Amino acid sequence: SGLFYIDARTTGGYNTGSDLFPQKEQESYTLVNARVGVRGANERWALELWAQNLFNVNYAQVAFNSPFQAGATSAPFVDPQFPGGRQIFSAYLAEPRTYGVTARFKF
Numbered sequence: 001s002g003l004f005y006i007d008a009r010t011t012g013g014y015n016t017g018s019d020l021f022p023q024k025e026q027e028s029y030t031l032v033n034a035r036v037g038v039r040g041a042n043e044r045w046a047l048e049l050w051a052q053n054l055f056n057v058n059y060a061q062v063a064f065n066s067p068f069q070a071g072a073t074s075a076p077f078v079d080p081q082f083p084g085g086r087q088i089f090s091a092y093l094a095e096p097r098t099y100g101v102t103a104r105f106k107f
Contacts, residue, residue, distance in 0.1 A: 008032045056096055
């Protein structure tokens, strides 16, 4: 028998920082995962090819202010609408595309 599986998840835009700085906004994105495979008689064996984040979408899970920056809060051109305008931000990125093969055997 055969196996074909695909799923997708769309996430709307959101702010990844707890301080809601506009520089930490993440645009919406869609993730797609897939799996295709074959199974032997009585499901005694199976071979599957799979991929997570099939289209290699880049997105930030969390963004934060990078530490130890001189003059970041008292910078001369900080726009009051955009606090932290000259700060450097870092982020934890989500996993890139991963793929592999799974073999299953029953004894």
